[in-house]
Amino acid sequence: MEGNPENGRCVVRRTAVIVALAVIGCGGSPRRSETVQGRPAPISSPEQIAGERVFMKNCNQCHPLGEGGLGPPINNKPFPAVMLDAKVRTGLGGDMPSFSEKDISPKELDQLVAYLEALRSNHP
């Protein structure tokens, strides 16, 4: 890839993703998330509704309602979908398990991302 002007952007983008993934995978002291206070996440699309069910089956026990618990809060993480994909599929080290396509299919992962984006929008 050397000599190709795209290389520089590829390297920078890849490096940024790696750094961002490392930050997400980091433990450390979690920031407390705001309680939902009785407000459900503003979901309405079929994809978000399906994503909520994927979340409840696979994620809620460690990230209850997106808040911190056994795992850190995820309703306040400004990460793009590609980072979430990597985190779910590999766990990125740390204590989070990985979820294969047998556990969460590619379609279900897209639905989960749609739901998590809605969850984030409900968090000031």
Added chain:
Amino acid sequence: MSTKDIALPPEYVVEAVGFGLTYPTGVALDDNGGVYVVESGYSYGEDFARPRLLAVKPSENREIAGGDKNGPWNGIVHADGVFYVAEGGETEGGRILKITADGKITVLAEGLPSRGDHHTNGPAIGPDGAVYFGQGTKTNSAVVGEDNAAFGWLRRHSDEHDIPCADVTLEGVNFESKDPIRGGESPVATGAYVPFGTRTEKGQVIKGEVPCGGAVLRIPKAGGKIELVAWGFRNPYGLAFSPEGKLYVADNGFDDRGSRPIWGAADELFAVEQGGWYGWPDYSGGLAVAQNRFKPPGKAQPPKLLAKDPSTPIAPVARFAVHSSSNGFDFSRSDAFGYVGQAFVAQFGYLSPPTGKVLAPVGFRVVRVDVRTGVIADFISNKGDKNGPASLLKSGGIERPVAVRFDKAGRSMYVVDFGEVTVSEKGPKPVKGTGILWKVTRKTAGAS
């Protein structure tokens, strides 16, 4: 105490209607709307008090009946003019009690396999008229260890062990630990379903019995034979029948403690099938615990204990937060309250660090569950940008919800708040007289 510190959907209002309760665990209403609470007489942290059935009003708590040191009294239901109470049985074994309105106590069942970490729980009256109840296991994951000495019972009853509901064949795995009974530095090996310090062999058969641990059982209202309904639970604490007559159970999941610690196990809501097996001690939420995702950080991966599964474990309908202690619950039955058919579950809150560490407090709320989809939503919690009991948040809200009950008309929801229990590395420290009974109603009737 201040209801302004409690968050719930804006169309609902909450008020305190019972005060100064010591370790309350259940509420029931009679046919005239009279409100009754059981004080359990026991708290983790090993504090024994007198278990009592109280008639509760904002102005007074009047004793109807009392027990001795065999609590906790873990739940109450009212039917046909009498009360049915699950006596947890920490010292003498579990019992199901029938208590009349004037306080006369009759024992319907006794000798239930309590005297361990978990107790006799429930009860609930089924459509068939029988008394259904839960029987918790004695240990975290079928192996007696040092953690059970920390609970308190191992030094009292050193020969206690879990009892399966049917014959099981073991892999013969043994676990080494220190000896908290005799002391010393020499390790002791203990297998599954046997007393502390007893080894097992591959292929060894442990005979099943009824009554047994980790089970839902039932008995006729008049007393008689105890029947097995389902097993493979860990601590089936909450039992309730849906408006359609289906039995559901709230089961506390594995802890990260003891000789076979298990990490990341959810508390679960199960739909109970007659004769079903729900996975304990080898499955959590339908998933085998002998895999990396359940391996506690820095500890060994839990091995499989049973050479053959009794049957395919049944998966839960909902998965609550790990260590949330999701306990007593009830179904909404009326449009006057809303959310008909949804379960409202009290989450007592974590007892970390002894049960396993978390990054943020979990529980300390009432959640509602759509049992058709498994979707869980917040219903009652404390206001603020942190989760936790009122005492931690320095607010006047809820402490530790432990049970939920709708009145017979379905208009009001009662929440039993156990009161203050702080936890350190040394274990739980409960505070007497801090329990509250909350009542939640809807400001305007209408379906949700």
